[in-house]
Amino acid sequence: MAILEVKNLSIQFGGLHAVDNFNIQINQGELYGLIGPNGAGKTTVFNLLTGVYKPTEGIIKLDGVDITGKNPIEINKAGVARTFQNIRLFKDMTVLDNVKAGLHNNYKYSTFTGVFRLPKYFKVEKQMNEKAMELLKVFGLDAFADYLAGNLPYGEQRKLEIARALATEPKLLLLDEPAAGMNPNETQELMDMIRFVRDHFNMTILLIEHDMKLVGGICEELTVLNFGQVLCQGKTAQVLKDPAVITAYLGE
Numbered sequence: 133m134a135i136l137e138v139k140n141l142s143i144q145f146g147g148l149h150a151v152d153n154f155n156i157q158i159n160q161g162e163l164y165g166l167i168g169p170n171g172a173g174k175t176t177v178f179n180l181l182t183g184v185y186k187p188t189e190g191i192i193k194l195d196g197v198d199i200t201g202k203n204p205i206e207i208n209k210a211g212v213a214r215t216f217q218n219i220r221l222f223k224d225m226t227v228l229d230n231v232k233a234g235l236h237n238n239y240k241y242s243t244f245t246g247v248f249r250l251p252k253y254f255k256v257e258k259q260m261n262e263k264a265m266e267l268l269k270v271f272g273l274d275a276f277a278d279y280l281a282g283n284l285p286y287g288e289q290r291k292l293e294i295a296r297a298l299a300t301e302p303k304l305l306l307l308d309e310p311a312a313g314m315n316p317n318e319t320q321e322l323m324d325m326i327r328f329v330r331d332h333f334n335m336t337i338l339l340i341e342h343d344m345k346l347v348g349g350i351c352e353e354l355t356v357l358n359f360g361q362v363l364c365q366g367k368t369a370q371v372l373k374d375p376a377v378i379t380a381y382l383g384e
């Protein structure tokens with residue numbers, strides 16, 4: 133079943149066709165990679181999928197529902213969560229509160245209940261603490277729950293960003309260069325973790341990545357973008373062998 137279905141998606145900035153007639157279909161539970169040279173349009177695709185940019189043309193469907201042109205909050209509520217190339221945590225908040233911030237889509241109390249500390253406030257807060265700790269455990273971050281997010285080592289901050297995104301209970305998780313800035317050991321650990329997230333949550337994941345070891349190691353399907361257009365699409369092993377991909381991207 134298709135979780136994400138994108139047809140003829142395009143956006144222009146002035147005369148630049150940053151994304152041009154982009155099509156993709158991602159099925160439930162798939163681990164899908166979006167690759168391409170610098171400036172190919174990958175992050176722009178993420179910005180279109182999350183409502184940061186409105187497309188000039190095209191349709192985006194999430195789990196059969198048309199989300200084209202909706203704003204980022206509506207799209208997150210509909211079930212798309214993302215992480216960023218440059219980590220964007222609430223660095224002055226605790227690790228636990230970062231995850232709790234993601235939970236607010238699904239755990240609610242009124243301002244009145246919060247201000248006057250009514251019983252529902254304590255009940256919902258307890259549920260949120262438990263859920264957040266559960267997520268932190270999955271990522272081996274539970275021991276750091278009280279630390280300020282900004283004090284975590286870099287690799288752990290990346291994990292926390294993924295935990296916070298998952299707290300919104302998405303149908304589709306977008307990871308923008310999750311291995312950026314990581315050493316080979318951290319990258320290996322991240323690969324295992326992404327696989328685990330897919331298996332444990334039956335999550336559908338689309339990731340942008342330049343690290344070919346990671347892409348070849350965990351992605352089942354790939355789309356290669358070049359100058360805003362799809363150059364090649366299909367099973368990872370086949371795509372990485374495609375002569376056009378090797379010439380345009382791998383530079384061999």
Ligand SMILES: Nc1ncnc2c1ncn2[C@@H]1O[C@H](COP(=O)(O)OP(=O)(O)OP(=O)(O)O)[C@@H](O)[C@H]1O
Nearest residue numbers: 145148150168169170171172173174175176177217
């Ligand atoms: N808001 C914008 N206004 C004008 N041009 C933009 C805007 N956003 C992106 N672009 C242009 O669109 C093109 C695609 O950029 P994008 O960041 O999507 O590429 P990318 O494939 O993610 O690259 P990288 O791998 O370097 O992150 C680039 O030429 C970029 O300069």
